[in-house]
Amino acid sequence: MKWPALSLALLLASSLLAGCAVNPATGRTNFVMMSEQQELDLGRRYNQEIAKENPRYADEKLQAYVQQVGQRVAVHSHRSNLTYHFTVVDSPDINAFALPGGYIYIHRGLLAYLNSEAELAAVLAHEVGHVTARHSVQQQSQSTAWNVLGQAVAIGTGVGAASDLTNVVGTAFVRGYGRDMELEADGLGAQYLARSGYDPQAMIEVVKVLKNQEDFARDQARLKGQPAPPSGYHGVFDTHPDNDTRLQQVVGPAKALAGGSQVVNREVFLEHLAGLPFGDSAETGVRRGQDFYHAGLDFTLHFPEGWGLVNRPDAVITHSADKMAFIAMSMDGRKPSAAPADYLRQKAGGQRLAVEEPLQQAGLQGATAVLPGNPARRVAVIYKDDKAYLFVGAIRNRASLETQDGNFLAVIRSFRPLKKEELALAQPLRLHLTQVKAGQSIASLARDSKLPGSKADVENRIRLLNNLYPIDEPKPGDWLKVVR
Structure with a gap:
């Protein structure tokens, strides 16, 4: 029997909807198009690229501590059978994220702002919650489904625009985790905190x-x-967390699971942070003004x-204040045998x-030119030691190179x-630890800080x-993190 094109399209669509599975964390049925083994394989591939x-x-003692805390909550999760990998990223960004299959990253920039082991456990438990609820798998499946469904509609109706429309809807539907998934990860993470002996209130903190x-x-x-x-990171809360009804509702039930003695470990955690780079690290390079x-x-x-700087593992990028002009410097492997101009x-x-010119600066050999276009x-x-440093400067929106070429050359010649x-x-x-003495205040601590910025910015x-933001003051005897 020959199926009409539209019926074939509907059959394809309905077969997609059959891709449902019971969520191991929530017990609800979710639409997924990936087995657990496929999820694990995907996570391994992503992990290699993310790394x-x-x-x-490069602090194996801190790495081991974070792995230990993460494993403590993961073993009490709904997918304790997975092998979890917790990694501290050498980045000042305030971020943490999870890949499918149990690969979890936390940036040292976020670590610096946490204040106890319980809070560290809360961040890791939240990310474990994303893994156990298979949030990334749901997103991947929904995105794939929308694309395939759009193709099916296009086949069945002969209207290619239908595919475009469906892709737009699908993209909007899966953009980011969204508030619901973030709250679900908060609720699951709070459960894992309680079961592992931490105070679920740490999730609110x-x-x-x-x-x-x-x-x-x-x-x-x-x-x-x-x-x-x-x-x-984590999504927006328009109100203060203490007043957010939905957040309180998802974390509240976990408090009933908590035992009498709940781990906080503030001082143990702070000791692990002593000496942590704040902002840039020596390994990635340091900006000073x-x-x-x-x-x-x-x-x-x-x-x-007035120019800004973006310090990435693969390049150092400086850009004008309006971000229309930029010059990127990357390290292009070992120094080649060819002359710089060649x-x-x-x-x-x-x-x-065009405009080829040799460079000789601080005993280094190089060459520069304009690539027309x-x-x-x-x-x-520029050749230095056994490496070649490559510079590329450009202006967006096809503006004239001459408007910023002097700045590009100044950056190159400063190397x-x-x-x-x-x-x-x-x-x-x-980061250093200091115990507050009688009479000390945030203002007095700020005077001794090496943080850049105005007095108000340093205090904040x-x-x-x-x-302690925005206006709280420490009490005598408190241990605080300061920057020197």
């Missing part, structure tokens, strides 16, 4: 930390006349006043170079080895580090 962009923080960060970022943007930044220093690779860069021509892939780009290479007196500048700011940052 390239998220360097592991972590959300307070994140909410304070969001409020601080919005206040800073308002003072500068800038638009409010997008919401960060408009200068960038890298101790391991022994170089420094200077970028124009190297640039090889990199151009047969395209003609729309837009034209400033390119350069040189560190001087002996600059080695200290290549070392990061670090110390409060954020110690869960």
Whole structure:
């Protein structure tokens, strides 16, 4: 029997809807198109790619501690059969995330703002909740389903636009985890905290930390006349967490599971943070004002006043204030045998170079040129030790290269080895612990801080580090984190 095209489309769609499974964490039926083994394989593949962009923080004692705390909550989860991997990422970003199958990352930038082992456990338990509820698998399945369903409708109706419309709807439907999934992970994480001996209230405390960060970022943007930044890790809470009804509802039931003695371990946790880099690390390079220093690779860069810097594992990118002009520097493997000018021509892939010029600076050999095109780009290479450093500068929206070429050349020509007196500048700011004495205040602690920024910004940052934002003061005897 020959099926009509529309019937075939409906059959394809209905077969997708058969891809349902009982969620191991919630007991509800969810739409998924992936077996557990496929999920594990996907997680392993993603983990290999993520590791390239998220360097592991080189402190094995801290790594072991985070793995121990994470495993303590994971063993009490709904998918305790999985092998969980908890990794501290060498990044100042305030973030944590989970991959399918039990790969969980927490950035040291978020660690710096937590204040107890229970809060660390809450972050890790929240991410375990995403894994046990298979949130990433649900998203992947829904995205695939919308795409296939769109194709089926297009086949059945002969209207290609239907596929485009369905893809748009599907993309909107699966964008981000969304508030519901975040709350579900909070509720599951609170259960795992209670079962492993931690206070489920720590989940609320972590959300307070994140909410304070969001409020601080919005206040800073308002003072500068800038638009409010997008919401960060975990999702938005418009109200204070203490007053958020849905958050209280998902965390509340876990408190009934908690035993009499609940672990907080504030001092143990703080001891593990002592010496943690705050902001940039020596391994990734340190920004000081408009200068960038890298101790391991022994170089420094200077970028124009008002320009920003993005420090990535694969590149250092400096950009104009409006983010229309940028120049990226990357390390292109071992120094080639070709002369610098020949190297640039090889990199151009047969395209003609213009305005070629040799570079000789601080005993280093290099070359620079313009790569014509729309837009034209400033390119350069500098050989140092056994490595080649490649620079590419460009302007968005096809603006004229001449408007920023002087700045691009200034960045390129600032590249040189560190001087002996600059080695200290290549070392990061670090967290230190101090016990508050009678009469000490946030203002007095701020005077001794090495944090950059105005007096108000430094005070706010110390409060954020110690869960005292926006106006609280410490009590004598309290242990606080300070930055020196």
